Structure formats: structure tokens, C-alpha cells
Amino acid sequence: MAKILNRIKIEKIGYGGIGLARMSDGKRILIKWGALPGSIVDLRIVKQRKDYVEAHITHIVALDPTIVDGKVFCPHFFSLLSSDAPNTNPTKVGCGGCKWQALSYKNQLKLKEDIVNDAFTKIKRKIPELEVVAIIWSPGEKNYRNKIEFSFGKYITKSLLRDEEQGTRKVHMIPSPNIVLSDRSVWFHKQGEFSKIIDIDSCGLISDEANKIFEHLKALCKNSGLPVHDQMTHQGFFRHFVIREGTNTDQFLVNLSVSDNDLKGKDIDKRNDFLEVLKQDEFLKAKVTTFVITYNNGLADIIRSQDCETKTFRWEGYIYEMLQFKNNLNIKNTLETQSSSDLKNIKTIPSDTIDVTFRVSPFSFFQTNTLWAQQLFSQAMKMVGHVEGTLLDLYCGTGSIGISFLKVGKGDKLVWIEIVEEAITDARHNAKINGLENKVIFLAAPAEKAFIHTPEIKNKLDNLGLVIIDPPRDGLHKNVVQLLCDLKKESDFKLLYISCNPVTMVRDIELLIQGGFLIKEIQPVDMFPQTHHIECIWVLN
Numbered sequence: 001m002a003k004i005l006n007r008i009k010i011e012k013i014g015y016g017g018i019g020l021a022r023m024s025d026g027k028r029i030l031i032k033w034g035a036l037p038g039s040i041v042d043l044r045i046v047k048q049r050k051d052y053v054e055a056h057i058t059h060i061v062a063l064d065p066t067i068v069d070g071k072v073f074c075p076h077f078f079s080l081l082s083s084d085a086p087n088t089n090p091t092k093v094g095c096g097g098c099k100w101q102a103l104s105y106k107n108q109l110k111l112k113e114d115i116v117n118d119a120f121t122k123i124k125r126k127i128p129e130l131e132v133v134a135i136i137w138s139p140g141e142k143n144y145r146n147k148i149e150f151s152f153g154k155y156i157t158k159s160l161l162r163d164e165e166q167g168t169r170k171v172h173m174i175p176s177p178n179i180v181l182s183d184r185s186v187w188f189h190k191q192g193e194f195s196k197i198i199d200i201d202s203c204g205l206i207s208d209e210a211n212k213i214f215e216h217l218k219a220l221c222k223n224s225g226l227p228v229h230d231q232m233t234h235q236g237f238f239r240h241f242v243i244r245e246g247t248n249t250d251q252f253l254v255n256l257s258v259s260d261n262d263l264k265g266k267d268i269d270k271r272n273d274f275l276e277v278l279k280q281d282e283f284l285k286a287k288v289t290t291f292v293i294t295y296n297n298g299l300a301d302i303i304r305s306q307d308c309e310t311k312t313f314r315w316e317g318y319i320y321e322m323l324q325f326k327n328n329l330n331i332k333n334t335l336e337t338q339s340s341s342d343l344k345n346i347k348t349i350p351s352d353t354i355d356v357t358f359r360v361s362p363f364s365f366f367q368t369n370t371l372w373a374q375q376l377f378s379q380a381m382k383m384v385g386h387v388e389g390t391l392l393d394l395y396c397g398t399g400s401i402g403i404s405f406l407k408v409g410k411g412d413k414l415v416w417i418e419i420v421e422e423a424i425t426d427a428r429h430n431a432k433i434n435g436l437e438n439k440v441i442f443l444a445a446p447a448e449k450a451f452i453h454t455p456e457i458k459n460k461l462d463n464l465g466l467v468i469i470d471p472p473r474d475g476l477h478k479n480v481v482q483l484l485c486d487l488k489k490e491s492d493f494k495l496l497y498i499s500c501n502p503v504t505m506v507r508d509i510e511l512l513i514q515g516g517f518l519i520k521e522i523q524p525v526d527m528f529p530q531t532h533h534i535e536c537i538w539v540l541n
Helices: 105-119 121-126 208-223 266-280 282-287 370-384 400-407 421-433 455-460 478-490 502-514
Strands: 004-009 019-022 028-032 040-048 052-062 147-156 160-164 171-175 180-187 238-246 251-258 290-295 309-314 319-326 353-360 390-393 413-418 440-444 464-469 494-499 519-526 534-540
Touching (some): 028 040, 147 208, 208 238, 251 319, 319 400, 353 400, 353 421, 370 400, 370 494, 370 519, 370 534, 390 400, 400 413, 413 455, 421 440, 502 519, 502 534
Parallel strands (some): 251 290, 390 464
Antiparallel strands (some): 004 040, 040 052, 052 171, 147 180, 147 238, 160 171, 238 251, 290 309, 319 353, 494 534
């Protein structure tokens, strides 16, 4: 039987939204799924380690009202830490995607600043002048996501119902007596339960237009009579669908993921009828810029695998998005250099902005919050200051950062390094539509091996002015750290590091400082309101 810990006070929150506490013997407790500082909770230990234990909350004894002071806005949200469960229908609640809804936005920002400051406690002892400046707010607290993935599923687990003591903050959770099965559930997986799907009507993190598309497409799928894919038997048709939005272009891409190998008899006819409905539907014609279908007949419950085949169902198979920056540098807007056939239906661009255009295909990586990306990149440009010479982007992806910098006049040419072949294809296209194809050099290789396998790439780094790094969550490989330190001995360049993980960021900063770099400040930026995610910018000289 799992061990229960009673009346544990959560001291603080660490990276990933993990709650931190101590057992009576001083052993650390890591608490998942929505812990907040100041709360007194009962816990169930789920993993035992030598130096710590992992635990889940079973009861809330008390919440700190100075922290839990927000209003839950989503009817599908459900959390132990919420004092208001707005919908008790067990088929409709259980989404844990926005765990911080119960906090005011001011308190969300304060917690994120605390997480970053805490991560830098040790290094600030060595560099007392290092400053973590005030976090930059997101342009919007809701309706900011430009991409969302929905899952079809059958199984909805037992609901947890609230049993609150009158006049107190004590909260107990008791199982509902009913298990509800639904053959047409579409949403995220229930928090902590991979095979359970919550059936939702809308999401507060995507735009109103994206919600309308979701609602309409969900109804079409439901009315088709086709079966939902069953994760247990691996049979059924509907698996996932993704909506991608061009926030600054009003364009929408829908990617429907299906499995059709096991369809038989009448279901084959239903599939053909359904595809014809999609082709003829007037709402989709008016709202959706392009529609693709991914055929996934594999066992893995993911939107895409090596065995998947994605076909353009209607229109061109991609959309466009723009990032817009204030034209403080008096640089001419170069929209006229771009292909008018490629960029049809894009909004008119204000004359006082520099626009940077990107093609977004079904599986392209693009920042999930467009307005936030504009703010993040603008702040990074401000922190970097004047740049001449060559830019080196070690994890270029589809090129959003490097192209943005080059387009606003920072640097003369750009060297891109990227391992994913499709990303390079997108990056090449993005360079072309922004009129920069003659200023960009590509190298298809992982960043940690690029200079080992292709040492001649150094010959392309004459007058190196800026190195751009936006690495995976794991941070920099030791070979990349060594490469940067070696380059620093040869060139006096600036290093821009954008990180989504304060823990690996601190580790990398310490190593880079040992290699001769200097750092003055860290700039946190709020990436996703209502969640624990944080982005940080820092520039080393």
C-alpha cells in the first residue's frame, strides 16, 4: 500500500511546476500536478528515491488565499487546487492543461519570477551583479495559442467530486460512483490518465474562430457515424486533429489524423461519404485555408510517426504566418519582394512595421504564441543591440529567429545549422519569401557534431558578430559548450541564448562563464499564461 503523508506544507515551486516540500527527516518531496506554495496537503508517495520521493496530492487541507486568488474561466477545468469546479459532469471535466487558472495573472507572474530567481541563487553568489529583471507579461492571458491538438477517444474515467466542509478551506476528493463511456469524445487526455479523454465544447486558450472550427468539425465527425479509434483494440477511424492558425494572417490549417486499415463494409461507405462532406462543406470552405489528412495506421497514439502518410485534401497544404516588428531602424518593408501567389489573403501590413513571413506546414515548428514570439524576439533584439557581420544559428528550426534578426538589419549574412531535414526545407523557403536566400548558408547536422564532421564550416564564420541558441529543454551538449568557448577565443561575438528550462540554462551559463563569457542580466518572458512555462533571454559577451 502506498504511503500517505499528512499535513505537508508546500514550500515553493520549482521548474515544471513541481511543488517542493520536506519530510520530517528532511528528505525532499517533489509534488506533481498543480502544487502551489503555502498549501497544506496530504500526499500519496508514488516513487521512492535515495534522496527524495515523488508524491501526488490526495487532499487539500488548506490553501493560501493570497496566492489562490483567481477565477477559473474554463468549464472543463478541474484541479484539486481550485475552489471552484464550474462543471461536475464527469464527461466534461478533468482537463489539467491550465493548472494555474485559480491564480490571478499577477500571482502567476510572481511565481514565475520566483522560479527563475530560485534557479539562479547559487550562481548569483558568484556573480552578485547578475540581475533577474522583471518578467515581461504576455500580450494576452487567454486565446493566445496558434496551435492545438485534439484527441478522439472512448474512455472517460471515474470523476472526482468535491466534498467541502462548510465554512472552511478544507477540501476532500471522493470518487464518483459512475464510469461513463463515450464514443465521440474529443479533447485532451485526462490529466494523468493516458487512455481517458475529456469531451469538451471549447478551449479558452485558442481564438474564437479556432473554437468555431473545432465545434463545426467535431459535429461533422460525430454525425458521420464512423468509429473513434480504440486505444485498447487499435481499431476505429478518428484519431486526432490539429488546428493551426496564422494569428497575423487570419489563415487556418486543419490536419485530421485517421486510421483506415481496419474499416470494413458500411464503414468504408461512411468514410467515403464523410470525405465528400468535408469537400462540399461551405463553412470549411469559408474558414479553413487548407485541409490535410494524416493516415496513421500504426500502434503509437501520436499524430505522426514514420509510417504515417500526410495528404493534402484541399488547397495547398500550408498556411502563412507573420511576425511584425516596429520599424525603428527605418528599414524598408519588403513585402513587395515576396510572391503574391504564395501570400494571397494576408492582412495589410502597417507601414511602420517590418514584417517577417513564414510558411507553416502541418508539422512545421513555429512558436505557439505569435504575439508572444514578437515580444520575445523584440526584447532579444533590444538586449543584443548593434550587430555587424555573420550570424550563426545553431538550432535554426524553420528559421524564425535568424530570419527575424537578419530582416531587421542585425548582421549581414546567416549560417544555419539544423538536423531535421523538413525544418531545413521550410527554412530555405522562409529565407526565399523574405528576400534573404542569398544571405543564408545551411548545414544539415546536429549542433554538437557540425564542426567535427564539417570543420570547413568555420571558413563561413568570418567577422562573426552573433551566435543564436534556442536549444531543446535538455540545454547544450558539452561539445556545443566547448565549441562556443573555442570560438570566443577567436572572435569577439555576442551570444544570444533563449531558454525554456531555467535548470539547464543555469548549468550552461556556469560552463560558458568558465569559458570566458560575461553575463549581466536574465530576462524572463511569460510564455503561456495559466501554466507554469517560462522563457528566458540572456546575452553573453
